Structures are given as C-alpha cells and as structure tokens.
Amino acid sequence: MSAEASAATPKPAKAVKNAPKAKKEASSSTGAIQIGIEYKKDVDFAKWYQQVVTRSEMLEYYDVSGCYILRPWSYKVWQEIQTWFTNEIEELGVEGVYFPMFVPAKNLEKEKDHVEGFAAEVAWVTRAGSSDLEEPLAVRPTSETVMYPYYAKWVRSHRDLPLRLNQWCNVVRWEFKNPQPFLRTREFLWQEGHTAFATKEEADKEVYQILDLYRQVYEDLLAVPVIKGVKSEKEKFAGGLYTTTVEGYVPTTGRGIQAATSHGLGQNFAKMFGMTFEDPQGPLPNGEARPALHAWQNSWGLSTRSLGVMVMVHGDDKGLVLPPRVAAVQVIVIPCGINTKSSEEDRIAVDERIADILKQLKKAGIRARVDDRSTYSVGYKFNHWELRGVPLRLEVGPKDVKNNQALAARRDNGEKVTVKHETIAEDVKDLLDTVQRDMFNRAKETRDANLVYVEDWKDFVPALDDKKIVMIPWCEEPACEDEIKDKSARTGLATAELQDDKAPSMGAKSLCIPLEQPQDKPIVAGVTKCASCGKDAKRWTLFGRSY
Secondary structure, three states, rough: OOOOOOOOOOOOOOOOOOOOOOOOOEEOOOOOEOOOOOOOOOOOOHHHHHHHOOOOOOOOOOOOOEEEEEOEEEHHHHHHHHHHHHHHHHHHHHHEEOOOOOEEHHHHHHHHHHHHHHHHHEEEEEEOOOEEEEEEEEEEEOOHHHHHHHHHHHHHOOOOOOOOOEEEEEEOOOOOOOOOOOOOOOOOEEEEEEEOOOOHHHHHHHHHHHHHHHHHHHHHOOOOOEEEOOOOOOOOOOOOOOOOEEEEEEEEOOEEEEEEEEEEEOOOHHHHHHEEOOOOOOOOOOOOOOOOOEEEEEEEEOOOHHHHHHHHHHOOEEEEEEEEEEEOOOEEEEEEEOOOOOOHHHHHHHHHHHHHHHHHHHHOOOEEEEOOOOOHHHHHHHHHHHHOOOOEEEEEEEHHHHHOOEEEEOOOOOEOOOOOHHHHHHHHHHHHHHHHHHHHHHHHHHHHHOOEEOOOHHHHHHHHHHHOOOEEEOOHHHHHHOOOHHOOOOOOHHHHHHHOOOOOOOOOOEEEEEHHHHOOOOOOOOOOOOOOOOOOOOEEEEEEEEE
C-alpha cells in the first residue's frame, strides 16, 4: 500500500489527451460484427491485450485518460474476490468500514517523509463551484493520513486493541505515464486493511496471515501462481518496518508483477499520529504511571490490478480464458442441430432439455446461461463465448436429447467430452474443478520453467533478455540493487518498446526475497558471494524486469 501523496498544493496540470481507444470492431461486407482478436499474443502483446479486455466486454475506455469503465464481465470477477476475501478476514476479526475520500493538506504535511516520493501523483480539489477552497483537499491516494488520526482518537487503552478495519474503495493516483487497463490506471478499486495491535508479535502474525490470503486469491481463485516474499529495503513501503509481497509473472513479456502487499508498519505511524495506550501492567511499584505505549500497526492491500494479471497469464489468441471460480458465467449452454428442416417436436425437445439442464446446474450452485438467440449461427455463438472466456460450453441437439447426453467443450484446452444427463450437475462440477486445477498447474509449470538460478553475473542479463525471472545470491545492499538496475538496462530498443518507461528497456529490480529459500542451494555464510558485487550473500533473491 504505497502512499502516493504530497503536502504541497500543485499547479494546475495541462490537459492530457486520452489514451488511444481500442479499434472499433471490424465489419464484414454483410455488416456483421467481427468479434475475434486480430493480434497474436506472442506477436503484439500490447494490442492483443487491449483488444481482449475491450472485445470481451471486460472494460471500456472512458473520456478521462487512465480511467476505465469496469463492465459487468470484469466486475463480477472483482465481486467474487471481494466476497471470498471479506469472509476470510472477518473470520480473523477484521471489520468493514468506510472513510471519506478527501484528505486535508495539513494531514499530508504531518506525513511528509512518507509521501514525499509520490507528490506528482496526488489529485487535488481546489475549487467548489466558483469559490476557492480555504484548504486544498487531496483525493485519496491511500488512507493512512485519513484513518490514523481517528485511530489515535479511538485507542486509549489496551482494551481498545486490536483495532482491525478494512475498506473496499477507490483511490486516485494521477500518474502521467502510459496508462494500461487494470495495471496502471489513475483511478482503481482496492481493499485496504489498516490494523493496530498492542504487541509486535500480534502484528507480525497478521502480516503473514494476510499474505497467505493474497496467495490464495491468486492461486485458488485466479489460478495464477505467485511467490511469497519480503521486499528489499529499497522496495519496501515508505515509512514501514518491512513489506511482504506476492509476486506474479507474465510469461509473454517475461516481466514480474507485484500482485499484492502486506506491510508491517512498526510503530512509526503510531508515533507520528499519537496512537498510544495505557500500559496494561498498571502503575509502577512506587505508584507512578507507566509511560504510554505506542501501538504496532499493519496495512495491506489488493487491487483490480489482479484482473489484468489474470487476463495476461491465461488469455490466448481467441480471447479471455476465465478460471471457473471467478467467471460470471461458468457454463454456457448452446442449442445445436436445429435448422429450418428441424421438426417442431425436435425444437420443443431441445428447449425442454436445456431448461432442465439449467435448472439442475443452478440448483447445484453453478452459474449457467443459455444462448438461444435465433439471429446468430451456432458458430458465431461458439466464437462469442470463447472470446469472453466462459470455462465450459454445453452443446445440446436433438441427437443429444435422444441419447440423454450433452457435449461439453472446455475453453482452456478445447477438449470435448460427453456427459450423461442423469449426472450432468455432478459431472459439470467435476469438469469445472478440473479446469480450475489444470489452469493453475499449466501456469505454474510455465512460471517454474522460466525461473532460473544464476550465480555468475555474465548469465544474468542474457536470462532477462530471454524473458526469465532470475534468482541470485544477493548481499541485500541498496547500492548493489541500484547497480544491478543500471547494469541490466537495455539500450537501442525499438520505438514501440521505449514508449513505456517500465518496458524491458528498464533494468531489473528485486521482486522479493522469497520466504521459501531453495533447500538444495543453501547460502553458506562467508562462502556464497553476491552474483553482482561479489560481497557475502545473505539470501537468494528474485530479480526481474517488472511492471
């Protein structure tokens, strides 16, 4: 949860033109809309991604650059994440809350050191109607400065702790870089948890509990493998004690991506905002009051960036490939084999069978829909739902009715299998579980195949250029990390690559120090050397070019 704010009132910014809108759907000579993807994922990833998120109806460009409309197809994925995560954190004792989106300038001034690096990204409200505001208001870039003054007000005794609150909200970070749908946007949705404890031990425990919930969001819901780790001193949350992270990997670009973070803030913010409580031990033996104690705090966040990671990892040249657990529609049922020569009896039989299938699937908790549009061909419907990534398609025709079966087609690998009508709900549920599991396993196998161990610097940059993420024995010194970034930067790239200042032309940075260190490659104190500077290595660390 990086703070991205500034106490200084900005000068009015020049208007920025909106990002190029996705091309309109190509039309055939008959006027029919071409719904397919024109670009290959491995050939032009940027244009492929833009078409997938727009033509699948996940997202629409808005009139303000860097802001996007999340359509129902993507918002449902976010709702599934919200529901699951909220249930999990409520089990831990976290409560929901909502704080205002405006931050007084004086609050940011109190947190100058924390927000200094994000001054350029704060959006300000300076006028209301025709009148200037007495004090400029920042639009929430993150909520530490909004929430903590009130935490300090509410916490007086150890009995007021722990205080564990979470809000689902939007934040604004006015980046003037090339926006990318879901990944780099000026407004995005997230949850931000802010908690306070009486002891460091309690706070530390929660940091890692939340981190594992984030792992589960990605791995169990989105079928995206991640690596749990700790950020370097250079990459940790400004003003915090330490930052833990889950890091993803996008194979097509070879770039890592920070997926979610859980921060141990220590007592820094408690001291900054005066969050103290009476010592539970009571007065000293001489009757004097013990000094007040400062609370130990955490903050943690997951955003709609997760949707972009899911699309990039699983999508193919046909469009989206959605993991069943988060898909708005898990099964699409399509009537087949009905044409102008079909008898009325066959039509009625197919309609009745499909109605019964839908009833069974919905009763089993499966999100199913029928596409019975008479104005579109069966082939068009197949393409339409493949583009939108529906995990399973059921084809039902007159012969299927007579044979008491349906043909199930998997979106993730194209495999088809016959399912019996008598056990259709159970069989479909098993198929969806198999699709979810297979999607994760394939993504993990790909990630693992592109994670390489390097102990000699001469092999580091070639591995990056081969779209790998790299584990090296590292000294963990900030100066060494700066040097690695400089030495691994690429030059002379094509103009298209250089349009994005975070493209592969940028050097590698540390993604995380994995919590699970390789057992077969132990770091030997005084013997194992840093792959970059040659000093004594402390731990294996994951480096890569990153979004």
